[in-house]
Structures are given as structure tokens and as C-alpha cells.
Amino acid sequence: MTVRQQGNQVNETVYGDRTFEQTLSLENGGDEVRIDLVGDTPAVENHTYDPRETYVLWDLVSVTGSSESTLNTSTVHHYTNDSREARNAIDNATMAVNGSGNQDAQDQLNRSVEAYNGGQFDLAIDTAQDAQNTAEQAEQSQQQTQTLIYAAIALVVLAIIGGGVYYWRANQDEPTKLQ
Numbered sequence: 001m002t003v004r005q006q007g008n009q010v011n012e013t014v015y016g017d018r019t020f021e022q023t024l025s026l027e028n029g030g031d032e033v034r035i036d037l038v039g040d041t042p043a044v045e046n047h048t049y050d051p052r053e054t055y056v057l058w059d060l061v062s063v064t065g066s067s068e069s070t071l072n073t074s075t076v077h078h079y080t081n082d083s084r085e086a087r088n089a090i091d092n093a094t095m096a097v098n099g100s101g102n103q104d105a106q107d108q109l110n111r112s113v114e115a116y117n118g119g120q121f122d123l124a125i126d127t128a129q130d131a132q133n134t135a136e137q138a139e140q141s142q143q144q145t146q147t148l149i150y151a152a153i154a155l156v157v158l159a160i161i162g163g164g165v166y167y168w169r170a171n172q173d174e175p176t177k178l179q
Contacts, residue, residue, distance in 0.1 A: 004033075
């Protein structure tokens with residue numbers, strides 16, 4: 001941590017891997033504090049899809065007398081490359097499943113989340129892709145069914161109109177040879 005007065009370094013302290021406190025007052029001449037954080041991300045202890053895995057990167061607190069107030073807190077999403085890929089696959093599948101309303105797709109999505117929570121990311125990706133495919137096929141099937149229903153309704157309407165015209169023409173008083 002570096003304390004500066006009008007851009008010039010007044011004090012610098014390296015604290016290492018720990019929480020630290022730095023007193024700032026008019027006597028030490030600082031008007032700016034710069035904190036450089038360097039370190040390694042801690043290992044993920046437990047993978048959870050919801051809520052996301054997070055850790056607190058920093059928590060800056062100002063203490064004046066007996067009053068304490070948080071200046072800034074930064075929480076970071078905690079992931080590995082495999083967990084990020086699995087989360088993205090589940091997110092994509094969720095959008096497709098929510099739009100389809102298909103229960104089989106929802107069940108596959110739930111299995112994918114369970115696999116993610118268990119740290120089985122390859123399985124989570126595969127089942128998420130299966131859920132997405134099932135949802136897309138169900139939606140396509142629903143669209144085809146809807147198109148067929150519209151076509152059947154159109155045929156019924158045409159048959160009614162055709163029958164009405166035939167009936168009307170058949171009942172017109174046209175002169176016949178017998179009259």
C-alpha cells in the first residue's frame with residue numbers, strides 16, 4: 001500500500017497475505033492511498049450452479065473514531081475453465097428449455113445442474129446440450145402441430161364455403177325443361 005501527498009510517495013508498506021490496517025491522518029501527510037493487490041485465486045471448494053461460486057476479492061472499510069463504513073467491496077465469480085464452459089452450456093440450455101415448456105428437457109436440465117454441482121463438468125455439458133436439443137425439437141414439433149391445425153381449419157372453412165355455394169346453386173329457381 002502506498003500513501004501519496006500531491007502525487008509524491010510518502011510511505012509504502014507491503015503486508016503480504018493478510019488483512020491489514022493503515023492509519024491515515026494529517027500528521028502522516030497523505031492525501032491519496034493506492035492499494036495494489038497481487039495474489040492467487042483460492043481454489044474452488046464447492047461448485048454450485050445457483051448461487052454462483054464467489055469470493056471476496058477486497059473489502060475496504062473506513063474507520064473514523066468509533067464509526068465504521070464500507071468504502072468498497074468487490075466480489076468475484078469463482079470458476080475454472082471447465083466449470084465456466086459447463087455454466088455457459090447450462091445457461092444456453094435454460095433459455096431453450098424455458099421457451100419450450102417441455103418436461104423431458106426440464107428434467108435433463110435439472111440433471112445437468114446436479115452434475116455441475118457435483119463437479120462433473122463434462123457430464124453437465126453433455127446433459128445441457130441434450131436438454132437444449134430436446135427443447136428445440138419439442139418447440140419445432142409444436143410449431144409443426146400448430147401449422148397442421150391451421151391447415152385443417154382452413155380445409156374445414158373451404159369445405160363449408162364450397163358446400164354453401166353448392167347448396168345455394170342447387171336451390172336456385174332456374175327454369176328447367178319440364179316447366
